[in-house]
Amino acid sequence: GEDVEQSLFLSVREGDSSVINCTYTDSSSTYLYWYKQEPGAGLQLLTYIFSNMDMKQDQRLTVLLNKKDKHLSLRIADTQTGDSAIYFCAENTGFQKLVFGTGTRLLVSP
Amino acid sequence: SAVISQKPSRDICQRGTSLTIQCQVDSQVTMMFWYRQQPGQSLTLIATANQGSEATYESGFVIDKFPISRPNLTFSTLTVSNMSPEDSSIYLCSALGTLTDTQYFGPGTRLTVL
Numbered sequence: 001g002e003d004v005e006q007s008l009f010l011s012v013r014e015g016d017s018s019v020i021n022c023t024y025t026d027s028s029s030t031y032l033y034w035y036k037q038e039p040g041a042g043l044q045l046l047t048y049i050f051s052n053m054d055m056k057q058d059q060r061l062t063v064l065l066n067k068k069d070k071h072l073s074l075r076i077a078d079t080q081t082g083d084s085a086i087y088f089c090a091e092n093t094g095f096q097k098l099v100f101g102t103g104t105r106l107l108v109s110p
Numbered sequence: 111s112a113v114i115s116q117k118p119s120r121d122i123c124q125r126g127t128s129l130t131i132q133c134q135v136d137s138q139v140t141m142m143f144w145y146r147q148q149p150g151q152s153l154t155l156i157a158t159a160n161q162g163s164e165a166t167y168e169s170g171f172v173i174d175k176f177p178i179s180r181p182n183l184t185f186s187t188l189t190v191s192n193m194s195p196e197d198s199s200i201y202l203c204s205a206l207g208t209l210t211d212t213q214y215f216g217p218g219t220r221l222t223v224l
Binding site: 030031033035040041042043044045048088092095096097098099100101102103 | 111141143152153154155158168202204206211212213214215216217218220
C-alpha cells in the first residue's frame with residue numbers, strides 16, 4: 001500500500017518556527033495524530049486533530065489539515081533545543097489501527 | 111491519558127531463543143496493541159491484543175512467531191519466538207485512551223538478537 005510520507009530531516013535554529021509536513025493516504029481517516037520520539041524513548045502523543053477540523057492550536061503547537069490534498073502539518077513556535085526529536089504523523093484508518101508516517105528528524109541548534 | 115510500563119526495557123538475546131515482553135497499563139482499557147519499530151524505521155502494527163480471545167494479527171505477522179496474551183483489561187504480553195537477528199527492533203505496546211480515540215504508548219523494549 002501507499003506510505004504516509006514525511007520529509008526525513010529538518011534543521012532549525014532555536015527560537016525559529018518549525019513546520020513538519022505529512023501526506024497521508026486514507027481520505028476516510030477520522031483522526032490524525034502527531035507523536036514525538038526522543039532518543040531511546042517511546043512515543044509521546046503531542047496532539048491530534050479530528051478530520052472535520054482545519055486547524056487546532058495547543059500552546060506552541062499548531063496543526064493544519066487539508067483534507068482535499070490529504071496534507072497535515074505541525075508547526076512548533078519558538079522551537080527549543082528540547083524539541084529535537086523524531087516526529088511521526090499517524091492516521092487512524094479504522095478499528096483504531098494507526099498507520100505511521102516515515103518520521104521527520106528535527107534538529108534544533110542553539 | 112493512560113500510563114504504560116513495559117518490561118524489560120532492553121535485552122540482548124541469542125538466536126533461536128524466545129523473549130516475552132510485558133505491558134502494564136495503570137487503568138482498564140478496552141484495546142491494547144503491539145508495534146514493532148525496526149532500526150531507523152517507523153512503527154508497524156503487529157497485532158491487536160484482545161481480552162479473552164485470540165489476538166488479531168496484521169498481514170505479515172503470525173501467531174506462531176508472535177504469540178500474544180491478554181488475560182485482563184490492564185495487562186498484555188508479546189513473545190518473540192525463535193528469534194533471529196532480523197527480529198532486532200524496538201517493540202512497543204499501546205493502549206486506547208478512554209475519552210478520545212487516541213493511543214498512548216509504553217516506553218518500548220529494545221531487543222537485540224545476536
